[in-house]
Amino acid sequence: MSVFQSRAWQSAWWEAWGQTKGFRLVRPWDGEVSGLYESRYRYKGVLPIRSLQFVGTSHRELRTPRTEYNSFFRDGGAGESLASRISELLETHSWTEAVFSDLLKGSEELEALVSLAARHNWGVRINSVDDGYSINTSDGFQSYLDGLGSNTRLRLFNRRKLLESEGDVEHTNLWQSDPELFFEHLNQFHLKRWGKPCFGGTSLAFHLKFLDRVEGEGGIPYLSALSVDGNVVSVLYNVWYRGTVYNIQAGFMQDFHRKLALGSLHLGYAIEDAFNCRETKAFDLLAGCGKNEDYKKRFSTDCYQFLSVMLVKSAPFRALYWMKG
Structure with a gap:
């Protein structure tokens, strides 16, 4: 399940x-x-x-x-x-x-x-x-990176130094501190990219209720905010459940830097964290594709x-x- x-x-x-x-x-x-x-x-x-x-x-x-x-x-x-x-x-x-x-x-x-x-x-x-696409995290992260194409590896991992040159980079899980702020950022990023917010009133209430309850079943919400000099530039909505991290939603600032794919870079940090957790066996990117490319296919090790x-x-x-x- x-x-x-x-x-x-x-x-x-x-x-x-x-x-x-x-x-x-x-x-x-x-x-x-x-x-x-x-x-x-x-x-x-x-x-x-x-x-x-x-x-x-x-x-x-x-x-x-x-x-x-x-x-x-x-x-x-x-x-x-x-x-x-x-x-x-x-x-x-x-x-x-x-x-x-x-x-x-x-x-x-x-x-x-x-x-x-x-x-x-x-x-x-x-x-x-x-x-749908997922990543088997049973082997080492370096082995996973070695199996990626050079351009994919560049977007997912190798441009971290370029990001860090832009300012102080910080990763924060907003679930406990400010989940409403997380979803505000997610909606703003989606509004600019897709022309509409990600979650409306009913959907937002649903997700907050789900996240609150899933902890009681052993789940761990990760409302990850990536900030540069205190400004949130990318968000990832992930949930760890029974050994799998589910990547449910994401949003990012489109015009932050022309050489940086912020969404991919942020995803790379989350994937590495999954590899470093002994209890995690997979990072599930779920069904669907990106706006301009099927990035999940390039990042995955398994397809269903x-x-x-x-x-x-x-x-x-x-x-x-x-x-x-």
């Missing part, structure tokens, strides 16, 4: 968005796997739909922080086939569509869903495929894929969905 299946993430998400009209929790989270909920809405504003989804995800209706590594069960054992367990779960609830986002490609659960769809003559399609799957029961709805998208 990942930090996204923690009670902290799941409970904070449901408290933020679970009161949306038409939402009903049908299976609670347990700290290991995602909960499930039913969403009732009208397709194109007309046809009534009952949609079964993972807590932390929303098809068509909401834009919320992404919940990755979703799964139905802790394992496929207990003397019963995984397909049978998922079939029993799906048959317990009435649904028009079932949309299961960000399942790992190649997982037994994904294979079981495809098998069930064929057996019951349900429509099935892949809504999206996204690459998330697939989002839709199941549709009735033939008329299958025809409608496949035609309209």
Whole structure:
């Protein structure tokens, strides 16, 4: 499981968005796997739909922080086939569509869903495929750097001296001292780079609640602020959980120095810290890519894929969905 299946993430998400009209929790989270909920809405504003989804995800209706590594069960054992367990779960609830986002490609659960769809003559399609990237931190940091291309190594590590020549460089974890200030900087950097803040009121409240709760499950928030002469120039939103550092968000000053990639340089410090922590086995860059380049691919040692799957029961709805998208 990942930090996204923690009670902290799941409970904070449901408290933020679970009161949306038409939402009903049908299976609670347990700290290991995602909960499930039913969403009732009208397709194109007309046809009534009952949609079964993972807590932390929303098809068509909401834009919320992404919940990755979703799964139905802790394992496929207990003397019963995984397909049978998922079939029993799906048959317990009435649904028009079932949309299961960000399942790992190649997982037994994904294979079981495809098998069930064929057996019951349900429509099935892949809504999206996204690459994710991580860094194995079991070996030494120097070995990791040696495996990078020269330009990547330059951006991630070798220009630290140039940064330090600009002034007094300081790293601060703002989680305990001033988390609100951290998110102010993150929003400001995103506003300038993307034309909109990173987190609005509901999303911000969600993240603060999640971070407060994840500590109770052994997680460690790292709201890292990189400062030069007292001015914050880059921020990283990371969380350590069960041996993995999850890189959830980042923001930086775009015009600080034309020869410095501040975001990459700040990430390099965080990656080195992960290598230096015996309890850390991976630094997960998660799914997604940068604005101008797929930097995660160049920084990573491992790649994985998330697939989002839709199941549709009735033939008329299958025809409608496949035609309209």
